[in-house]
Amino acid sequence: MFGRDGIERACRGLKSGAIEDQNLRAGFEWMLDFFEHVPATDIASHDDADMLLFEFGTYAWNDGRFSTSLTRQLIYADGDDDDIFQLRLQYLYAPDDSLKAIGGGHEWHMRTDQLAAFRLHVFESNAFQLAEARQHAEADLSLSTT
Numbered sequence: 001m002f003g004r005d006g007i008e009r010a011c012r013g014l015k016s017g018a019i020e021d022q023n024l025r026a027g028f029e030w031m032l033d034f035f036e037h038v039p040a041t042d043i044a045s046h047d048d049a050d051m052l053l054f055e056f057g058t059y060a061w062n063d064g065r066f067s068t069s070l071t072r073q074l075i076y077a078d079g080d081d082d083d084i085f086q087l088r089l090q091y092l093y094a095p096d097d098s099l100k101a102i103g104g105g106h107e108w109h110m111r112t113d114q115l116a117a118f119r120l121h122v123f124e125s126n127a128f129q130l131a132e133a134r135q136h137a138e139a140d141l142s143l144s145t146t
Contacts, residue, residue, distance in 0.1 A: 042076060053069075053107070054125075055069050065093055067091065069090035
């Protein structure tokens with residue numbers, strides 16, 4: 001378990017474990033397991049205070065590279081901007097027409113009792129399968145406030 005005071009420590013621990021050196025599937029498995037087995041404490045009382053976000057697409061802010069990511073979003077206290085934390089594992093790929101043709105998309109998930117279905121959805125998605133067949137150019141684990 002970790003609370004607001006421990007989220008930065010959790011991120012440093014993940015980085016020291018070289019999660020960015022893992023391939024896409026192993027990195028995503030780790031993030032999904034972290035969501036399932038390491039509960040956040042002291043979060044806001046509403047249902048969406050601890051969620052996962054699966055995103056993919058080719059965007060200008062990634063210099064036109066295709067990205068796929070899993071983000072764990074945690075909302076503490078009242079949900080002011082400085083109370084919302086995002087722990088994001090992102091994989092970037094060299095520009096590629098078949099990846100660009102996928103477009104972009106995202107899906108939120110907030111229930112550990114339905115995590116198996118979300119995991120299957122992510123791993124069976126066209127975006128994940130096409131990305132997994134390639135070597136990523138870069139991977140990054142980051143912690144930010146919104």
